[in-house]
Amino acid sequence: MKFALLSGLVIACLASIGNASAANDLASFHSKNQGGCTACHITPGKVSDDSETHINQQCKSCHGGYEELKDAKLEIDPHNSHLGDINCTSCHKGHEQSKVYCNECHSFDLKIPFNDAKKKAAWDAKWDQEKIQQAIAKGPVETTEVVVVGAGSAGYNAAIAAKQAGAKVILFEKAPFSGGNSMLAAGGMNAVGTPQQKAHHVEDKVQWFVEDTMKGGRYANDPKLVDILAQRSAEGVKWLESLGVNMDDLKRSGGARVDRTHRPADGRSAGPTIIQTLRKAAAKFDVETRLNSRVEKLVLNDDRQIVGVVVHAKYSGYYMVAAKSVVLTTGGYGYNKEMIAYYRPTFKDMTSSNNITATGDGITLAKEIGASMTDIDWIQAHPTVGMDSRILISETVRGVGAIMVNAKGQRFISELTTRDRASDAILKQPGKFAWLVFDNQLYKKAKMVRGYDHLGMLKKADTIDGLAKLTNMDTQLLQGTVTNYNQYQQSGDDKAFHREDMPLNLTQPPYYAVKVAPGIHHTMGGVAIDTKAEVLDLQSWPIKGLFAAGEVTGGVHGYNRLGGNAIADTVVFGKIAGESAAANAQQK
Structure with a gap:
């Protein structure tokens, strides 16, 4: 009797996805290749809990955890991200279109299996009073x-x-x-x-x-x-x-x-x-x-x-x-x-x-x-969100030693001022954006900066002049800005904007710049x-x-x-x- 009931559930489950193969979804693939609905479901047609615990355990039992799935050969590895050990089902959907969750913030050109399956309305699209x-x-x-x-x-x-x-x-x-x-x-x-x-x-x-x-x-x-x-x-x-x-x-x-x-x-x-x-x-x-x-x-x-x-x-x-x-x-x-x-x-x-x-x-x-x-x-606008992105460039980058310059290559405010003042100052600059400029000392010191480089957000040159050309800044103005800042840093007195803490100079190539603009950060x-x-x-x-x-x-x-x-x-x-x-x- 139990076998007959289970068989009936399996048949019902398979019938429910009978047309799924045409949609090329993950559930259809598993039903054909991994022993039916029980590959993911304890009870066919049902999910054991809202956190999808059993399904994710099944994923890992076959494919391994993120440590096993990491691939150092990939330029962008979705299984090795700051999100950590999250549910596989965050991206891989059984009965609907799979999607790369990373691209809720990023715009990576990442391929994911079964992303051409039928897209369903979000389960939490509305509040039903x-x-x-x-x-x-x-x-x-x-x-x-x-x-x-x-x-x-x-x-x-x-x-x-x-x-x-x-x-x-x-x-x-x-x-x-x-x-x-x-x-x-x-x-x-x-x-x-x-x-x-x-x-x-x-x-x-x-x-x-x-x-x-x-x-x-x-x-x-x-x-x-x-x-x-x-x-x-x-x-x-x-x-x-x-x-x-x-x-x-x-x-x-x-x-x-x-x-x-x-x-x-x-x-x-x-x-x-x-x-x-x-x-x-x-x-x-x-x-x-x-x-x-x-x-x-x-x-x-x-x-x-x-x-x-x-x-x-x-x-x-x-x-x-x-x-x-x-x-x-x-x-x-x-x-x-x-x-x-x-x-x-x-x-x-x-x-x-x-x-x-x-x-x-x-x-x-x-x-x-x-x-x-x-x-x-x-609402607080953070002054340094990556231009044309939703990636926050941490305040720590300025705190560690980066300087902030406008489109011409000139500093215009202390880098360690409050976020509201920095945001207001950037919005008054040509183009309403700024560049954070730093050298290899900071690049080696701050791991997060290497992360921005990995995301393709940094401009890099062996000389200040080269960096100016890459970013369309005025070469003489940027060179003067860096020279003056290095003198201020050495003397411990920022005569231009009275920055109190200047832990690094800009003397060790290569030199880097990242383009930033204010974005909504904190309510x-x-x-x-x-x-x-x-x-x-x-x-x-x-x-x-x-x-x-x-x-x-x-x-x-x-x-x-x-x-x-x-x-x-x-x-x-x-x-x-x-x-x-x-x-x-x-x-x-």
């Missing part, structure tokens, strides 16, 4: 203590902290893999009073961190939140190190008076390094993480307290999960063109460095239940929170059971964020939010 209400009416299908919404740095830190505090946690992520905007972060984490600063003989004070952050934010920041960010920043670095992240390198970011930005010692980008470590830590601490699962409703009781969420999952559909605490860590709205056009119309046509998942979901969820917003219409405002990361309502009272951390919130950074403070925000307030959520959930 009728089905959301039906899920609420049906009631919760399961219960947990803490729900965390969004698996970037803030989400992982919140989930791990809540788990370590003894709470039962479910972490939901709408994308096919975790990371969010944090996966794209290149710079590092600002912190004061760390062993790293002591080892590098850097004098720093909590008050200096606060003053720099407030000044950078044009004093629109919430001082209480900035105080906590500074005071607990060293603890945040120690927390990351306890989870396995090396943060021993030290650099200075724009707006900071001293070297305060902590980075991986091997020169790798901070964001991917942190996220890949947090993924492993979450697995180690048994934090249940569900991918392809978008939270679409916060559910309140008659006392306006959080009692759960409605989840829209790729395969499970709509269902409600009961929880006493919910933490919003969904990031900002930097990739939501409609929200950008509404809140900041002058930025509506600007490119964005954000992950495609940064669509403001948490802000929408919170506003629907009456949460207060802070500085919601303020400054969002959900209003207090010092416990509790979300506030329109009367500034905490909404019982609702917490938030990271870019979904407002108040920490004011009108402009300093480089290095985003990761600090996600770690410090992510951890606070997780601990607060656990404490609330465990109250009797």
